[in-house]
Amino acid sequence: MNVNRAVVMSAGLGLETGWGVINRIDGSGNLTRIHAFDRTTTDVLAPQSGLIQTPDGRLYGTAFAGGEHGLGGVYRVTLPGPPRFFCPDSGVRRDQMSVFLLKTEHGAGFAPPECQGGFGDVACPSQFADWIEQLAAEGITAGCAGGNYCPLSAVTRAQMAVFLLKTEHGAAYLPPPCSGVFPDVPCPSLFADWIEQLAAEGITGGCAGGGFCPDLPVTRAQMAVFLLKMEHGGAYQPPPCESLFADVTCPSLFAPWIEQLFTEGITAGCAGPP
Numbered sequence: 001m002n003v004n005r006a007v008v009m010s011a012g013l014g015l016e017t018g019w020g021v022i023n024r025i026d027g028s029g030n031l032t033r034i035h036a037f038d039r040t041t042t043d044v045l046a047p048q049s050g051l052i053q054t055p056d057g058r059l060y061g062t063a064f065a066g067g068e069h070g071l072g073g074v075y076r077v078t079l080p081g082p083p084r085f086f087c088p089d090s091g092v093r094r095d096q097m098s099v100f101l102l103k104t105e106h107g108a109g110f111a112p113p114e115c116q117g118g119f120g121d122v123a124c125p126s127q128f129a130d131w132i133e134q135l136a137a138e139g140i141t142a143g144c145a146g147g148n149y150c151p152l153s154a155v156t157r158a159q160m161a162v163f164l165l166k167t168e169h170g171a172a173y174l175p176p177p178c179s180g181v182f183p184d185v186p187c188p189s190l191f192a193d194w195i196e197q198l199a200a201e202g203i204t205g206g207c208a209g210g211g212f213c214p215d216l217p218v219t220r221a222q223m224a225v226f227l228l229k230m231e232h233g234g235a236y237q238p239p240p241c242e243s244l245f246a247d248v249t250c251p252s253l254f255a256p257w258i259e260q261l262f263t264e265g266i267t268a269g270c271a272g273p274p
Contacts, residue, residue, distance in 0.1 A: 019046055024079070024270055025199070035077055044063035044075050047075070048063060059076065059078075060075070085269050086220060086221075086270060088221035089219055090220050093155065096128070098128060101164075108132075112133070117129075119143055122148075136149075139172070141163070156218065157190070157207075157212060158190075160211075161204075203226060203234055221248075224261045225254065241258075
């Protein structure tokens with residue numbers, strides 16, 4: 001069985017519905033019922049193989065009966081565990097943004113080179129230093145004034161437009177001139193070209209009232225949409241949500257995007273409330 005030894009599966013033993021169960025057994029021999037396969041639902045039935053656990057903690061297996069056509073199929077089980085949080089309404093800081101952007105660009109398994117001490121206000125080594133310096137090395141940011149990075153500053157929606165487009169198109173990218181799409185973004189102005197290109201690519205539709213709200217901080221929920229649309233294209237729609245986070249209502253506007261960001265390994269959530 002290709003799973004943690006604390007998880008075992010037994011099938012077709014006449015327990016409860018008689019169509020198989022999944023049990024968890026801890027190190028002390030205590031058994032907890034995880035799932036009972038049931039003909040009265042659209043479940044697959046009679047699991048026939050060991051479980052495989054993927055890096056996201058979910059279990060996958062196969063069954064030879066039940067399902068939509070009565071021929072069995074592949075099933076997935078999410079094990080119960082401690083609540084997971086995302087902090088969807090919290091603002092995104094510049095240090096956090098470096099990780100989000102680089103993981104979206106290079107994949108969940110990417111690890112940047114060790115820092116060299118490139119910014120005066122970013123201790124090296126420290127939690128985000130490697131990521132911040134790699135973001136600068138790729139030309140996505142030059143930091144903030146005075147040779148600093150301002151790691152704890154919030155990322156505004158205007159700044160996010162530059163971060164996203166440089167990550168997507170490369171450090172040398174320059175968007176076409178603005179035409180005055182948003183009433184709250186003067187054209188020409190520092191960020192106008194970037195903001196309008198972000199809208200042209202379908203990554204954003206602006207904010208309420210037809211504006212863009214360029215000076216508002218980007219929330220973690222909004223960030224999920226921006227990153228996934230940058231990665232997959234403006235028309236992308238994530239799969240339906242599955243209630244992965246205790247502080248993200250499912251269904252809700254941002255839930256599918258947040259959960260897809262987690263599924264792709266770009267975020268693990270946040271520490272949650274104290």
